[in-house]
Amino acid sequence: MDDPRHRLPVADLDQQRRPVAEVEGAPALVGSICADCGAHAFPVHATCHHCGSDRSSPGPVASEGTVYSFTTVHVSGSGPVPYTLAYVDTQDGLRVLGRLAGGGRWRIGDRVQVTRAADQPTGWAFAAAGEPR
Numbered sequence: 476m477d478d479p480r481h482r483l484p485v486a487d488l489d490q491q492r493r494p495v496a497e498v499e500g501a502p503a504l505v506g507s508i509c510a511d512c513g514a515h516a517f518p519v520h521a522t523c524h525h526c527g528s529d530r531s532s533p534g535p536v537a538s539e540g541t542v543y544s545f546t547t548v549h550v551s552g553s554g555p556v557p558y559t560l561a562y563v564d565t566q567d568g569l570r571v572l573g574r575l576a577g578g579g580r581w582r583i584g585d586r587v588q589v590t591r592a593a594d595q596p597t598g599w600a601f602a603a604a605g606e607p608r
C-alpha cells in the first residue's frame with residue numbers, strides 16, 4: 476500500500492493546514508491578493524492567475540459564501556470518515572474546496588462561513604451561516 480510509485484508528488488491538498496486570519500472578529504482564509512489587478516486567489520499563489528503579475532501578497536480573501544456542490548466521503552485511507560467536502564463560491568469570486576463542519580443536511584446554495592476547526596486536517600471548515608465561530 477505504501478509503494479513509492481503510488482505517492483503523489485505533492486501532499487494531498489485536503490491534508491495541508493492553511494492559515495486563517497481574523498477580519499473584524501471573524502475568521503477568513505488567507506490567500507493571495509494581487510498588487511497589480513486586485514484579484515484574489517486561494518491558497519496562496521506566487522503568480523496572479525488573472526494578470527500574470529508576480530506581485531501578490533498574502534492576505535485575507537474569503538470569509539463566507541454559498542455551497543456550489545458537495546459530496547460525503549465514506550472511505551478514506553488517511554483519516555476518519557464520514558466527512559463532507561464542498562466547493563464554496565465565496566463573496567470575493569473564488570471557488571474554494573473545503574470541508575463542511577457538522578453532520579447537517581446540506582443543500583446546494585446554502586450560505587456558509589469560515590470557522591476555525593482544530594479537529595479538521597486544514598484547521599478550518601465551512602459552517603452554516605449564523606453559527607457561532
Ligand SMILES: [Zn+2]
Nearest residue numbers: 509512523526
Ligand atoms: Zn493580477
